[in-house]
Every structure is written in structure tokens, then in C-alpha cells.
Amino acid sequence: MTATLPLLEVRGLRTELPARHGALNVPLNVLDGVSFSLGRGRILGLVGESGSGKSATAFSIMGLLDPPARVAGGSIRFAGRELAGLPERELRRLRGNRIAMIFQDPMMTLNPVLTIGAQIVETVLAHARVGRAEARRRARDALGRVGVPGPEERLDAHPHELSGGLRQRVAIAIALLHEPDLIIADEPTTALDATIQAQILREIRGLVEGGRTAVLWITHDLSVAEQLSDEIAVMYAGRIVEQAPAGELLSRPAHPYTAGLLASLPRGPRGSRLTPIPGLPPTLSGRPAGCAFRPRCAAAAPACAADPPWRGRMDGRGGVRCLTPGPEGSR
Numbered sequence: 001m002t003a004t005l006p007l008l009e010v011r012g013l014r015t016e017l018p019a020r021h022g023a024l025n026v027p028l029n030v031l032d033g034v035s036f037s038l039g040r041g042r043i044l045g046l047v048g049e050s051g052s053g054k055s056a057t058a059f060s061i062m063g064l065l066d067p068p069a070r071v072a073g074g075s076i077r078f079a080g081r082e083l084a085g086l087p088e089r090e091l092r093r094l095r096g097n098r099i100a101m102i103f104q105d106p107m108m109t110l111n112p113v114l115t116i117g118a119q120i121v122e123t124v125l126a127h128a129r130v131g132r133a134e135a136r137r138r139a140r141d142a143l144g145r146v147g148v149p150g151p152e153e154r155l156d157a158h159p160h161e162l163s164g165g166l167r168q169r170v171a172i173a174i175a176l177l178h179e180p181d182l183i184i185a186d187e188p189t190t191a192l193d194a195t196i197q198a199q200i201l202r203e204i205r206g207l208v209e210g211g212r213t214a215v216l217w218i219t220h221d222l223s224v225a226e227q228l229s230d231e232i233a234v235m236y237a238g239r240i241v242e243q244a245p246a247g248e249l250l251s252r253p254a255h256p257y258t259a260g261l262l263a264s265l266p267r268g269p270r271g272s273r274l275t276p277i278p279g280l281p282p283t284l285s286g287r288p289a290g291c292a293f294r295p296r297c298a299a300a301a302p303a304c305a306a307d308p309p310w311r312g313r314m315d316g317r318g319g320v321r322c323l324t325p326g327p328e329g330s331r
């Protein structure tokens with residue numbers, strides 16, 4: 001039954017940051033039991049406020065955490081193989097061909113001393129048996145597909161000669177050319193204008209519809225997540241608090257935090273009043289025990305001081321971590 005195994009399965013992922021508390025060493029939980037799975041041909045959107053642990057999730061999976069942050073527990077299975085604790089050499093090989101990461105900063109992908117063309121042609125040649133001229137033609141087409149104007153001339157430019165937005169499009173083009181099994185994208189389109197962003201989201205969907213590639217797409221922007229994703233997972237204080245099919249999550253949120261996020265965003269034609277969630281997300285060292293959203297939650301009960309259990313959806317497409325979820329929580 002290997003065909004039904006998810007491509008990526010993250011279970012109880014704990015990532016900690018060592019911290020000194022007086023004379024004591026009390027590690028802080030950056031990620032506190034993150035679990036989700038992702039199948040080929042699917043896109044999972046990961047949303048949440050700043051500091052909720054979205055990037056930490058991506059970097060933990062890729063083995064790219066900045067020390068002293070480290071994966072301290074849980075499991076990350078990719079195509080049936082455990083990535084947690086895999087030697088750096090093996091992780092680097094996976095990042096080179098089966099997993100592509102698109103970062104917020106494109107210079108984490110691009111080499112400053114090589115021309116754009118040299119970098120893309122190298123990627124093409126690593127994946128297809130074609131001559132240099134054909135590789136250059138494919139490189140030019142790849143740039144065109146992510147909305148780079150005048151792609152022929154751009155091939156001869158160095159990264160520093162391009163604007164930040166163009167550099168980002170080049171980095172995305174390179175990731176797509178790898179035809180990876182898994183793409184992990186951390187807010188890559190936030191700085192791009194809406195038309196280009198829409199074009200890139202279409203390219204990503206096109207690739208995923210081929211059925212081989214899976215995408216984990218991190219964004220602040222719920223409308224981007226909605227346009228792109230099959231399912232959306234919402235993070236709060238180092239945990240996934242709700243996951244559901246994209247349309248349902250937005251129309252019938254089960255977790256009070258998801259509902260609060262939606263109410264605080266300008267959405268829909270009615271132009272209804274925006275209601276911000278009262279209070280602020282906790283700092284890493286100030287997260288309350290039990291449900292971390294409790295101090296900001298109108299529905300909080302004394303029982304929320306204990307860890308709420310994860311209630312999975314019947315259809316396996318997510319769940320909610322809340323004792324008093326909205327009407328959809330009991331499905």
C-alpha cells in the first residue's frame with residue numbers, strides 16, 4: 001500500500017532553543033508537537049502570525065535550523081524515510097534534488113558570482129539530457145513563465161543587477177525546474193505585486209496538478225493560502241491549532257483563533273468592520289501552559305489550562321486542537 005503513504009509525514013515535531021534561566025538551562029519550545037501529512041499532488045498552506053513557528057517548521061524539516069535551535073523530538077518522514085537525525089551529507093543530497101526550498105530571501109538560493117543564465121542552465125542540465133543551446137532555450141522559457149520580462153537579456157545578468165522581485169522570480173524558476181517531489185516555500189511571493197504573484201501561484205498549481213509534486217506553502221496571507229491550497233493549517237505559539245480543507249477553514253473556522261484571524265482581515269464584498277483579536281501572541285518564553293490562545297479567547301474555560309487534545313476530522317483532512325471549537329469542530 002505504499003502508493004497511499006503520504007510523501008511527507010511530520011509527527012509530534014519538537015524544536016527547541018536552549019535558553020539559560022539564571023543558573024538553569026531551560027530549553028524553550030519553538031515547536032511543540034507539530035503534526036501534519038502531505039501527499040503528492042497536494043498543496044498545504046501554513047498560516048499564522050509572526051513568531052508562530054512557520055519558518056521553524058520549514059527549517060526543521062529541511063535540516064536548516066540555525067544552531068543552537070535543534071529538533072529535539074518527533075518524526076519527519078519523507079517518502080518513507082526518517083529525516084530527523086539524518087547526516088548533513090544526506091540531507092544536502094535530498095535538498096539538491098528531491099526537496100526544493102524557496103526562501104523569503106532569494107540570495108539564499110542564488111549564487112552572487114554567476115550569471116542568472118549559468119545558474120539556470122546548470123539546473124536544466126542536471127535534470128535533462130539536452131545540449132547547451134536547448135538548455136539555454138529552456139532557461140529563457142522558465143524565466144518567462146514566472147513573469148520575468150526580457151528573459152533573454154536577463155540570462156546574462158548577475159543577481160545584483162536585478163531588482164529584489166526579479167531575483168525572487170529567478171529563484172522560483174530554479175526551484176520549479178528541479179521538478180522536486182516536495183517544494184517548501186517560505187513567504188516567497190510576499191514582496192511581489194499581485195499580478196506576478198497570481199502568475200506564480202498558477203505555475204505552482206500547474207506543476208502540482210501533474211500529480212508528482214507536493215507543496216508546503218507558508219504565508220501570512222490567508223487569501224493566498226485560499227487561492228493556492230487544498231488544505232490550510234493554522235499555527236499558533238508553536239502548534240498547529242486547526243487544519244481543514246481551504247474553503248471550509250475560511251467559511252467555517254472551528255478554532256476560536258482561526259475565527260479571530262478571519263474577523264481581523266478585510267475579506268468579502270460587504271466591507272464589514274474589522275475586529276482585531278484582543279491582546280498579543282505570547283513570546284517564546286511567556287507561552288502559557290495548556291491552550292496558549294487561552295488568555296485571548298472569549299470561549300476559554302478553566303479546563304483550557306490543560307493541553308487540549310487534537311480532534312481529527314472524519315475525512316482525515318485535518319482537525320482542531322480546542323476544547324470548545326465552533327460548530328464545525330465536532331465533525
Ligand SMILES: Nc1ncnc2c1ncn2[C@@H]1O[C@H](COP(=O)(O)OP(=O)(O)OP(=O)(O)O)[C@@H](O)[C@H]1O
Binds near residue numbers: 017048052055220284
Ligand atoms: N535560531 C533561532 N534563534 C532564536 N530564536 C529563534 C530561532 N529560531 C526560531 N526562533 C524563535 O522561534 C519562534 C518562531 O519563529 P519563526 O521564525 O518560526 O516564526 P514565523 O511564524 O516564521 O514568523 P514570521 O511570520 O515572522 O516569519 C520565534 O519566537 C523566534 O524568535
Ligand SMILES: [Mg+2]
Binds near residue numbers: 054186
Ligand atoms: Mg517566518
